[in-house]
Amino acid sequence: MKIGFIGLGNMGAPMAANLAAAGHQVTGFDTAAPAPAGVTLAASATEAVSGADVVFTMLPNGQILRDVAGQIIPAMQQGAVLCDCSTVDVDSARAVAQAARAAGLGALDAPVSGGTGGAQAGTLTFMVGGAEADFATVQPLFAVMGQKAVHCGDSGAGQAAKICNNMILGVTMIATCEAFALADKLGLDRQKMFDVVSTSSGYSWSMNAYCPAPGVGPVSPADNGYKPGFAAELMLKDLGLSQQAAESVGAQTPMGALAHQQYDDFVTREDGRGQDFSAMLPRFTARNG
Numbered sequence: 001m002k003i004g005f006i007g008l009g010n011m012g013a014p015m016a017a018n019l020a021a022a023g024h025q026v027t028g029f030d031t032a033a034p035a036p037a038g039v040t041l042a043a044s045a046t047e048a049v050s051g052a053d054v055v056f057t058m059l060p061n062g063q064i065l066r067d068v069a070g071q072i073i074p075a076m077q078q079g080a081v082l083c084d085c086s087t088v089d090v091d092s093a094r095a096v097a098q099a100a101r102a103a104g105l106g107a108l109d110a111p112v113s114g115g116t117g118g119a120q121a122g123t124l125t126f127m128v129g130g131a132e133a134d135f136a137t138v139q140p141l142f143a144v145m146g147q148k149a150v151h152c153g154d155s156g157a158g159q160a161a162k163i164c165n166n167m168i169l170g171v172t173m174i175a176t177c178e179a180f181a182l183a184d185k186l187g188l189d190r191q192k193m194f195d196v197v198s199t200s201s202g203y204s205w206s207m208n209a210y211c212p213a214p215g216v217g218p219v220s221p222a223d224n225g226y227k228p229g230f231a232a233e234l235m236l237k238d239l240g241l242s243q244q245a246a247e248s249v250g251a252q253t254p255m256g257a258l259a260h261q262q263y264d265d266f267v268t269r270e271d272g273r274g275q276d277f278s279a280m281l282p283r284f285t286a287r288n289g
Ligand code: NAD
Pocket: 006, 007, 008, 009, 010, 011, 012, 029, 030, 031, 032, 033, 045, 058, 059, 060, 061, 064, 068, 085, 086, 087, 088, 112, 113, 114, 115, 116, 229, 230, 231, 234
């Protein structure tokens, strides 16, 4: 297929490279990043999408997505599908999909889980909102970049799944970190703590797959000085999106609100910016003295 790819950052670059390595003709554009292997760089976003069957966007936030969509939708060929993989607010996802459909295009919101490691390995999970026919068109490309794509419903349903998932992730990471810091104070060995919890009812992805304690469990950013990985400021962004969504529909998310407050303090008032989101553990340890 002929593919346009806008946003070649930490996630977009390896995703585009995997599409090119699978034999697709990929033309990319980014305002700052260089071309990944196998991808032809265009001089503008409109040039990158011209003649493409499918256009992916992988951008920092909903406002930038809306701006880019405003540029590229008129330049896309009729019947092509615009597939946004960024994590953005549900309203932006729906607005962009509506504009694309009005212009005779298909549209999907398809945020991902799996991080930069999953993007490089081609093992992402895609959660997808939009029409069944558009999902079917893009599915072979999801299969190149990921291990699973779930069609969640109409436009916005992919973003809804993503922000609910990441709200759980933020809450369980904080709970796991504060429990390790409590265990320290109680004199419990961290390895013993992991051995018990990872096979007991307190287990979660945060404990079992991304353990925040260095030297314990599988290799994670904790073993690399808490270099991201998944940056604390990205978790703050996602928790902001889940709180915004909860407010817009009148849903109670007290734990999500508290997790948002904790990451806001960590990133904007403490030294969390640039650290992995699991660096909540040394934060609690330092606070506990
Ligand atoms: P990034 O900052 O590395 O990449 C974003 C890229 O977009 C940058 O290269 C930037 O130059 C480019 N860009 C900005 N404005 C542009 C414009 N107007 N036109 C073209 N390019 C533009 O971020 P990332 O880590 O690749 O994340 C991208 C998206 O994926 C975000 O929405 C993020 O929340 C989401 N996400 C990230 C991860 C992760 O682990 N990094 C995991 C899941 C989802």
